[in-house]
Each structure stands twice: as C-alpha cells, then as structure tokens.
Amino acid sequence: MQESKYLKGLNQAQKEAVQHENGPLLIVAGAGAGKTKTITHRIAHLIGSGIPPSKILAVTFTNKAANEMRERVRHLLPAGTRMPEVSTFHSTCVRILREFGRSVGVIERFTIFNRDDQTRAVKRALKNAGMEDENPRYFIAAISREKGSGVSHTTYAREARALRAHDVAVVWQCYEEELVKASALDFDDLLLKTLELLEHSERTRGLLQNRWSHLVIDEYQDTNVVQYKIARLLLDSGRNICVVGDLDQCIYTWRQARLENLLGFERSFPGTKVVTLKENYRSTGTITAAANGIIEKNKNRIPKQLLATREVGEPIYLFEARDELDEAWFVAEKVQELIKRATPPREIAVLYRDNFQSRVLEEAFLSLQIPYRVVGTRFFERKEVKDVLSYVRASLNPNISDMERIIATPPRGIGQATFAKMVANKERELSPAARAKVMAFRTSLERMKKALETLPLSEVLRFILEESGLERMYKEKKDREEAEHFENVQELVNLSVRYDSAMPPSGAHSLLEEAALQSDQDEMRDDENRVSLMTVHASKGLEFENVFVTGLEQGLFPSRRLDEHTDPEEERRLFYVAMTRAKERLFLSFARARLRYGAREPAVPSEFLGDIDERLTAWAGVGEAAESVIE
DNA sequence: TGAGCGAATTCGACG
DNA sequence: AATTCGCTCA
Ligand SMILES: Nc1ncnc2c1ncn2[C@@H]1O[C@H](COP(=O)(O)OP(=O)(O)OP(=O)(O)O)[C@@H](O)[C@H]1O
Secondary structure: OOOOHHHOOOOHHHHHHHHOOOOOEEEEEOOOOOHHHHHHHHHHHHHHOOOOHHHEEEEEOOHHHHHHHHHHHHHHOOOOOOOOEEEEHHHHHHHHHHHHHHHHOOOOOOEEOOHHHHHHHHHHHHHHOOOOOOOHHHHHHHHHHHHHOOOOHHHHHHHOOOHHHHHHHHHHHHHHHHHHHOOEEOHHHHHHHHHHHHHHOHHHHHHHHHHOOEEEEOOHHHOEHHHHHHHHHHOOOOOOEEEEEOHHHOOOHHHOEOHHHHHOHHHHOOOOEEEEEOEEOOOOHHHHHHHHHHHOOOOOOOOOOOEEOOOOOOOEEEEEEEEHHHHHHHHHHHHHHHHHOOOOHHHEEEEEOOHHHHHHHHHHHHHOOOOEEEOOOOHHHOHHHHHHHHHHHHHHOOOHHHHHHHOOOOOOOOOHHHHHHHHOOOHHHOOHHHHHHHHHHHHHHHHHHHHHHHOOHHHHHHHHHHHHOHHHHHHHOOOHHHHHHHHHHHHHHHHHHHHOOOOOOHHHHHHHHHHHOOOOHHHHOOOOOOEEEEEHHHHOOOOEEEEEEOOOEOEEOOEOOOOOOOOOOHHHHHHHHHHOOEEEEEEEEEEEEEEEOOEEEEOOEOHHHHOOOHHHEEEEEEOOOOOOOOO
C-alpha cells in the first residue's frame, strides 16, 4: 500500500493506529501524546482510502472537544470533501431520537429541558408529590445520577428500599409525568432513550448499524455506562470501533463516567488492537516533568510517564496574589505583556476551577481593553436570552413552561390567577379587563407565529423583541445592567442570522436545538482572535501556547466539596489536565484571601503547588509587585 | 396584579 | 456582594 499523505508527521505507533484496518482499536496515551491528532488522521485516512464520510461517526463528550475534532478533520481533508459526523454524544442522540424515537414513545418534535426547565418541572413534581418544602436540587442530582448509571425510574422505584430512596422514586415518577406532559426529554434522557430505542427496536438498531461502519470515540475515559452500551449496540459485525483515552484525564466521574469502560475495553471487544503513545509532543520538558510529578501522586492509577520530546523551555511561573483582584490584575497584565510581545491572543487561555471566578478576570481584562471571550455554556442560560427563546418556543408551540416565563416579562397585567385560568381554558370566568389582556397576549403570540412561519429568523427575532415589548423594556431602563442584557439579546439576533437562509420555521427549530444542547455560542461565530477564559473542564482536549491556571487554593482547587459520588483523586487529575494544556508557558497563581459569598476569607495555597519540584518553577512576583520574568 | 422589600441563596465541573 | 426568591400590601 502506498504511503498515505495522512501518515506524514506521525510517529511509528501513531501510524500503526492510523493504518489499522478492521476490528476494535484502543489508543491509550497521556496528555499531549497526539491522541486527537491520531484519530483525526485516522478519519482522514479512512476517507482517503474510500470509506464514505457519511459512514463514519465520531463522538466525544463536550462541545468544545467535538468542535476541535471537527475542525482538525476539516483541516486535513481536501477542501470540499463531505464531512463525517463529528459531534457530541448528546447531539447524535437527539438526531437519532428525532428520526426513530417514535417506537419508544418520543415524538419527532420533542423539546429538550435545560437546567431551568428541569428545575421548574421538579418543583411541580414536588408539589404534586406533596413535598413542596424539599430542595429540588437534591432530587435533580439524584435522578440525574441514576439516569447516568442507566437506571430508569421504573427500575429505581422497584428497588427503592431506603426512606429517602422512596421519596426520590415518588418525585421521579411525578417528574416523568411532567416530562410527558411537555413532550420533553432531559439531558440524561437523550442518552437513556437512545439506549432504550437501540435495545428495544431491532429494526432501528439494524438501520443505524448499517448507517455507520466506523465508530470513533474520543475522551473514552469520560464515557458513562449508557454511552458504552449505545456504542456497543451501534456496532455492526465489522466491529470497527476506535476509542481513545487517558485514565489520568478522567474528570467526569461526577457525571457517572466509568473508568471501567476504558479498563475493560479489551475484554468487551475481544481481538482489540492496542496502541500506546508515550511521547508528549505538546509541552516543554519542564511542563511535562511537572505534570508527571503531579499525577504520580495518585494511588489509584496505572503508572505511566509522559516522555518529553521538546526542549526544557521556560520555568513554570508562580504568582502569589493578595486577593482575587490582585490575581486578576496580575493575569491581565501578564497577558498584555505577552500580546505586546506578539503572542496572538488566541494562544492564551486563562483557566479556573469554578465559573464564578471568571467575573473578576473579566473586569480586569475590560479595564486593560484586552480582547477576550468567556468560553462556556452560559450564554443560553442568561435570563434575557432565555426570555427571547421562550417567546419563540411559545409561539411555535404553546406550552406551560415557556408561557410561565414570558407572561410577566415584560409585565402585562396578567398575574397568577389570570394565568391559571388562561391555561386551564377558563377564560370565560375572567373579568372583561383580564380577558382583554389575555386576548392581546394570544394575538401577540399568533403574530409571532406568523412571522416565524414566513420571515428569516433574525427578522423574526427583531419582530418578537418589538411585539413582546421586550425592546421597550430594555430601552426604558438605562442602567449598565439593562444595557448589557440588551447587548446579549442583540448578540442572539446576530447569531440567528446564520439560520436566515433556512426555510421558515426550520431556522427557529435549529436555533432552539443549539440552545438546548448548550452549544457554545462562540463556535457558532467566526473565529476571533481573543484570549480564552474558561473552566478547566471546558479546556480538555484543547491546547494553547500560554496557559494561566488561577485560584490554586485549598478548598477552591482542589475543591472542598467532596461527596461520596466523586472519586477523591479526580481533582488532581483535573489539575493535570489544566497543566497539560500549555505548550510553551504555564502560569500558576493563587490569592492569600478571596471573597466568598461577599466575605473576605483567608486562603491557603493549593497542596498541588507543593507537589511541583521547585527546580521547575520561578516566582513571577508576590502581591502587587509582579515582575517581568518571561524569557 | 405587581412593585417593593427583606430573606435566601450563590460559588461544582458539562450536555 | 450581588442576585434571585417569595411574600406583603397598596
Ligand atoms: N508525531 C508527532 N510529531 C509532532 N507533533 C505531534 C505528533 N503527534 C502529536 N503532535 C502534536 O502534539 C500536540 C498534542 O496532540 P493532540 O492534541 O492530538 O494530543 P492528545 O493526546 O489528544 O492530547 P490531550 O489528551 O492532552 O488533549 C498537538 O499540537 C499535535 O500537533
């Protein structure tokens, strides 16, 4: 066989993986060893050797990682080649369910409940179960945990023994009824129902096995039991499954990720070819050595060392800040310095453990006018964005959940009592004044629906903003916050332009789907050259020349919250992931005090810092006296 | 009905 | 500290 162009730049083991022909393939490797590179080349190679792109399905867990993989594949293939399906497990499942869900009772136009819808539904469930005083979050967590472990509510109810478990079973049952009422699925259902479908319908299973001949799963260490079973059932007799993973990067056990999937792969798929990649090509020798030092402290792991291939590089820079403000300013100033030295902003990432930490960082970046973007799932969770989307959903398909949201936004003189009668179709009982208001609201929705069915999406959104009175509401109030809200709404309109060419109202459905799947709004836009701010979780699978890891304090990173459902060694793996995102420079910072719930609390440096060999580090400063030490 | 106020909650990561 | 919740009262 002639040497494929997709083998260029690969080492021997990587080539072996790319060229492996048929049967299960397992690629195990540490961070930065070229796993993603290898599978993207493998996908391109398969296509190059005649496998139709549509026969290949590549999935991973996060939006970010899926986008990264898709872009890398696109980059490798000749321009104009059809792309294989590269997406998240969840969005693949949505597609499957829309097409075949009927046989497990899922209608084609089902909606997806986001966190907010879910909370509302569980609150209603608690009410129906006569347990209004309970905290919905506990039940959401419990239900989600069970669903992620492949347990359905019937099985759970059957096996619930403990008193608390019995409560959960009752609430869960009511919650399921709420889902059915709304023709909705929650995120966990997307996977669970797909599994049920594949188990239950032989015909669909056959069709789907036939649809894809090659299955590729990245970040396999983070798959849960449901995903594992789905993968098994999607496999046809050719058994062309290729998975890639690193036990040390398993950071989703709190989402029921099972290391056993990776550990037991060879047992599950007899005849597996195993390829191990040992060299780290991403990071400098210093970063690689420090990462090794961190991860080897974990007891429950299979020993493995990253072999550095690159030069030693610069030391790891440490910074001790007075408080979180000081830390943010240090980071922002260093970033500014890097940019002055011709580093493209897109090659800089600032990572943190918890989302709330982004706030101070943003403020510092704003003051220094550094272009940045907060990468995350939060855009579609913003109240003002959800309001507009609720108008869209409610006019397409009137439902309680969305009506509840929009009925008083902006206020229109319809309160609880009127609303209750309105949804119960008891408008006759209303006073004439109230009835007129309800009528006006209904007419408004009708007009929006008309618009949705005829106009390009961005025009529809503009119309909705006007018709609903939202625009006037934002413009009347002029404080900084309202202005920001309005900006976000404008941003949503901008995003929607990309669906303008779709035949109405399918553009609206697409936008709602993107929102429901928590797609990253930045991926929906052209790439921009900005500094990325994101959580460590979101950064998995990505790489940057310069990485800042902030908030390295006991209780924050590692997080103080430990529960019986999470692996205690996971925080360390998370830090390992964070460090290994860096190619050239790694900056680690911590504050001596931090605001917690508005109160200033003293902070102790993270135990992780003490686990890094001092010879690999250099102090970039203490307190406000950051020095310029970058080589 | 909904403005206005005090109380409660937020700060666990993702889809 | 800032935002959201939820209750009271005009
Ligand atoms: N054989 C190689 N020669 C040179 N560079 C390589 C080689 N293999 C991979 N790389 C480079 O190493 C970097 C890391 O690769 P990749 O992102 O595929 O690693 P990974 O194993 O998926 O990492 P992680 O699991 O940490 O996300 C990339 O910049 C890639 O181009």
